[in-house]
């Protein structure tokens with residue numbers, strides 16, 4: 001949790017409390033239903049919480065923003081962001097039911113009333129949102145295809161509605177076809193830990 005406070009030193013009491021409860025909650029749930037690898041659990045606040053919160057460094061969502069987390073797994077990046085933006089609405093979806101079970105349990109134990117979670121494939125989820133957020137679901141072009149027609153046309157935020165995707169490695173080739181609408185931000189702009197050296201945020205305006 002010190003790592004989170006290093007980069008977010010002005011958290012109010014409620015956010016600090018909820019974020020600091022995450023470690024214990026995921027430890028407990030992960031021992032019952034495995035949603036995070038053991039290796040990653042050892043670096044939970046860095047690799048899951050802080051990585052998710054890179055999106056909060058990139059954009060301060062305005063109140064009432066509607067956000068869909070596609071392929072949320074155990075709730076990343078959706079859960080840490082729902083704590084940071086309690087006045088925004090978060091829908092977290094995954095095709096695997098046991099993951100959604102963990103997300104629902106964590107959201108309810110934290111009293112996060114801005115989170116809804118559902119077991120559904122994104123292809124079968126017709127609602128529209130201001131932003132789709134995601135991490136590590138599929139190659140970017142395939143992901144964009146899965147998300148088409150799901151973005152609301154009216155913008156309420158400092159950046160255009162669209163996809164905000166967390167991705168690592170070299171993916172320039174994957175972005176070629178979107179180059180007029182895409183922006184890429186290295187997470188080393190925000191965080192100095194080695195884990196973030198190769199990680200980026202992709203924002204695609206839709």
Ligand SMILES: C[S@@+](CC[C@H](N)C(=O)[O-])C[C@H]1O[C@@H](n2cnc3c(N)ncnc32)[C@H](O)[C@@H]1O
Pocket residue numbers: 070071072073074075076077093094095096099120121122123134135136137146
């Ligand atoms: C590698 S995991 C990433 C989980 C989480 N986003 C994270 O970063 O910890 C990818 C997740 O995407 C889900 N997924 C893959 N294709 C999907 C689809 N078409 N619709 C919904 N979920 C999908 C999988 O079930 C899996 O939980």
